[in-house]
């Protein structure tokens with residue numbers, strides 16, 4: 573039997589490395605003989621963000637690890653869901669703590685702002701790692717002045733973020749996992765044929781609603797019907813592979829056709845016990861994506877109040893740049909927008925018995 577390694581008693585201060593953490597708030601304003609009271613808050617809040625970013629990366633790495641395997645057990649999906657849940661709770665704190673920063677007024681900020689140039693949250697390496705690990709692609713990034721974000725970083729940091737750009741992201745591994753889902757194969761029955769018919773019925777009903785709407789004029793009805801054609805055409809993303817691929821080429825859709833179909837099936841048949849965890853996983857990914865977007869908008873609003881139309885200390889066009897990234901830097905938008913293709917439970921094609929059996933849980937009753 574192996575003997576357990578004995579360990580000395582721990583001292584709170586040392587175990588948490590507080591000596592280091594509590595002694596790394598150096599006020600640059602003080603150094604230059606113009607001490608600004610609020611710089612302490614400014615430093616501490618950024619440090620807290622970076623600590624939470626570290627925890628988020630730790631959780632994302634473990635989820636990436638789970639999904640990088642060829643075979644993923646049901647219980648592991650549950651673990652991934654609970655780790656993403658933790659990320660989500662941290663993100664809520666990240667959004668909330670902007671209130672604390674806002675107790676610093678724009679005049680207080682001006683007392684030390686110029687000492688910071690050209691440093692900016694724009695240079696947060698961990699923030700870029702989170703973006704890349706989630707799956708934000710280089711082609712989808714909004715750049716300012718035509719320069720890549722990494723050129724604003726020091727050499728060793730550049731190497732770190734560039735390595736994360738070319739590694740598998742959460743988007744990549746989840747897409748592959750979706751493509752492998754066994755229930756995509758429905759044997760002899762053609763689910764998609766039945767689904768297309770159910771969609772056609774639903775859309776016909778919607779069209780009828782517009783036509784019989786007494787509050788609309790003839791011209792308004794024609795306009796609404798024309799608009800509705802766009803919704804009808806959007807079903808091609810799931811129903812027509814050629815149309816889907818064209819949208820992918822135009823960068824209007826990202827998830828592969830197979831993965832899109834699998835994700836939609838999970839959403840449609842989420843009541844099946846075996847789809848419970850996959851359904852929650854997809855929901856959590858959309859939550860994480862949405863909360864980052866919310867943080868981006870919240871940060872942009874705070875910045876707009878703090879510096880108005882001034883440029884950022886990092887040199888960007890400030891709020892305008894931040895609003896653009898908030899709108900553009902989404903990773904799991906496709907999964908969120910799959911709700912376009914949901915049809916009512918009452919119209920759902922019946923699952924073939926064999927598929928239902930494969931999806932359900934079975935309990936073997938032991939007889940003595």
Ligand code: HEM
Pocket residue numbers: 617618621622673681691692693694695696699871875878879883884885886887888889890891893894897
């Ligand atoms: C007085 C408070 C703050 C102001 C005025 C401010 C301003 C700005 C501005 C103008 C930018 C755009 C880049 C630039 O030109 O600098 C930016 C980017 C950024 N800031 Fe802040 N910021 C503040 C606080 C924070 C805090 C507390 C964090 C937390 C880590 C943060 C994280 C970021 C990040 C991650 C970016 C890059 C966003 C992207 O590229 O999409 N900022 N900030």
